[in-house]
Amino acid sequence: MTRVLLLIVGLLLSFGLRVWLVATPVIPNRQPFASFPYHLGQWELAYQGSIPTRLEPVLGADDYTVRLYRNPGGESAELFAAYYDVQHAGEAMHSPKNCLGGAGWEPIQSGRVRLGVDATGQPAVVNSFVIEKDGQRSVVLYWYQVQGRVIASEYWIRAYSVWAAVRNRRRDGALVRVSVPISAGSDGTKELNTAVDLARTSLLYLRPFLPA
DSSP, X not given: OHHHHHHHHHHHHHHHHHHHHHXXXXXXXXXXXXXXXXEETTXXXXXXXXXXXXXXXXXXXXXXXXXXXXXXXSOEEEEEEEEESOOOTTOOOOOXXXXXHHXXXXXXXXXXXXXXXXXXXXXXXXXXXXXXXXXXXXXXXXXXXXXXXXXOOHHHHHHHHHHHHHHHSBOOXXXXXXXXXXXXXXXXXXXXXXXXXXXXXXXXXXXXXXXX
């Protein structure tokens, strides 16, 4: 029975890839990140950054934002979001695990946390990492978002993107990351809570920029 199910799944993915390759993609209307809010609930914009020009081709995004927000308690968290109009067959959005590893950051803890529900009404479960480099540590949350669906898995995002393309010829998607440096002597719990709060808050505000 398992072999039959695997065969069926394989055939469906093969059919989906054919549709992906020949269909003209539909690019939905969305708001550009240039108009992303300065205030996200209690969070207020403290700094707006950018990635180095030499790294933009590596990211390959059609639109992105890098912003540092601060809450009334003085806690800061960075929000990064990259949007892709069209994902190409056989390719995946740039995983933070690759770029962080390439920059010398090593994961020392990993898990997943739930932020609530996404725009489709499904549980919004995201990746959670503690990374370390030269004695410095940070909490990093990240997830993929396709047509309102929040997805943590690098493998599941590929299958879901194919299914979504078959359903409505859309191939757009996004990567969202929230990071908070861990203070010296902290076990990371406070920083994780800070990251979760901004990530959970940002889900609602991201909807016009990451169309469902």
